[in-house]
Amino acid sequence: MTYRTEQEAFWAGEFGDQYIERNAGAQIVASNTALFSRILRQCGPIGSVIEFGANIGLNLMALHNLLPEATFSAIEINAKAAAALRRLGYVTVDERSILQPAATERHDLVFIKTVLIHIDPSQLPAVYDALHSSARRYVVVAEYYNPTPVEVTYRGHQKRLFKRDFAGEMMQRFSDLKLIDYGFAYHGGRFPQDDITWFLMEKAY
Numbered sequence: 089m090t091y092r093t094e095q096e097a098f099w100a101g102e103f104g105d106q107y108i109e110r111n112a113g114a115q116i117v118a119s120n121t122a123l124f125s126r127i128l129r130q131c132g133p134i135g136s137v138i139e140f141g142a143n144i145g146l147n148l149m150a151l152h153n154l155l156p157e158a159t160f161s162a163i164e165i166n167a168k169a170a171a172a173l174r175r176l177g178y179v180t181v182d183e184r185s186i187l188q189p190a191a192t193e194r195h196d197l198v199f200i201k202t203v204l205i206h207i208d209p210s211q212l213p214a215v216y217d218a219l220h221s222s223a224r225r226y227v228v229v230a231e232y233y234n235p236t237p238v239e240v241t242y243r244g245h246q247k248r249l250f251k252r253d254f255a256g257e258m259m260q261r262f263s264d265l266k267l268i269d270y271g272f273a274y275h276g277g278r279f280p281q282d283d284i285t286w287f288l289m290e291k292a293y
């Protein structure tokens with residue numbers, strides 16, 4: 089498979105495979121359940137959910153418990169992660185890069201969590217467009233925030249981790265997105281996350 093960016097090849101390959109080994113377990117699902125129960129407090133009914141860059145489904149497992157009636161979809165570039173998602177049995181899996189154009193199907197909730205930070209910044213507008221066009225009502229962005237764009241070394245790698253105000257850029261780009269809620273999830277909390285800042289936006293509909 090050839091990709092447009094070096095970051096995509098990085099996640100599709102060995103680094104992505106090893107990430108799966110490092111990030112698994114019931115404790116992460118418990119933390120994700122605590123996080124999404126907070127985020128969803130402000131939301132109305134949600135019948136369909138899609139995650140961009142879902143890995144093995146640790147967020148979707150949490151959401152499946154919180155929204156037992158909903159349908160779940162995922163886009164994932166790494167083949168091993170996509171196989172694990174398929175094994176869950178309740179996730180429709182689209183194994184591809186989120187940078188590849190595809191037919192748009194709308195979902196009540198579209199979310200992305202610690203994936204925009206790994207995208208080549210020149211490609212962010214295309215991902216913002218794909219997130220926005222896939223959303224019927226809610227968009228959740230949970231990433232590493234920085235008021236201005238910065239690059240940070242990631243596990244010894246350069247050009248693999250970028251922080252910025254992703255949600256703010258989306259709201260600048262799409263005037264129909266309104267901020268509903270936001271928060272920070274700390275690595276030292278009772279239900280730890282990787283110091284992510286989350287934003288819940290609602291699309292005018």
Ligand SMILES: C[S@@+](CC[C@H](N)C(=O)[O-])C[C@H]1O[C@@H](n2cnc3c(N)ncnc32)[C@H](O)[C@@H]1O
Nearest residue numbers: 099141142143164165166184185186201202203
């Ligand atoms: C840091 S992990 C986060 C996984 C998950 N969202 C979570 O919160 O646990 C990044 C995930 O995004 C996937 N990914 C990275 N770039 C992608 C792309 N261009 N298209 C689709 N998936 C991508 C990786 O394979 C990996 O599963």
